[in-house]
Amino acid sequence: MLCVVLGSGGHTAEMMRLLQGVDFGRYTRRLYIVGDSDVLSLDQIGVLEGDRNIQNEEYYVGRVPRSRKVGQSWKSTPASFARCLLSVAGLLYNHRPDAILCNGPANCVAVGIVAMVLRIVRFKRIPVIYVESFARVHSLSLSGKILYLLADRFVVQWPGLVRKYPRAEYIPHLV
Secondary structure, three states, X not given: OEEEEEOOOHHHHHHHHHHOOOOOOOOOEEEEEEEOOOHHHHHHHHHHHXXXXXXXXXXXXXXXXXXXXXXXXXXXXHHHHHHHHHHHHHHHHHHOOOEEEEOOOOHHHHHHHHHHHHHHOOOOOOOXXXXXXXXXXXXXXXXXXXXXXXXXEEEEOOHHHHHHOOOOEEOOOOO
């Protein structure tokens, strides 16, 4: 099972383009993790899965509280992040994905942390693949800075970022 973390707006648009290159024959089961208020991503999942229309495949959409809303006070962020962590933990425990693919929404930080905890307690090793946004030319996003430490594979789309972050893999024009 492939777990895909979607954010709203640009993150979802980039992820949908990224998913066009994924071998869905290998991942016939998919878990999409979406923020509970993210209607755009739900629509995009419906389009993607509807276009595929392949038998013997299944997908599940897990809705989680947003770890941080745009403009949210930093004082209230720990409580909302904790709610997101608990929700993500339930999804990853119940669905046990084989890999996680994410690209920058704040919720992917919670997913990366839960995957790391599951690995530490030897429940399951779930590789995390993080693809930094195409828009990040000179520096990483906050999510990227955190996931750089947690992800099994960390992909950037601009060569200058590899010089700053040597563990990153440069793969141009993914999206």
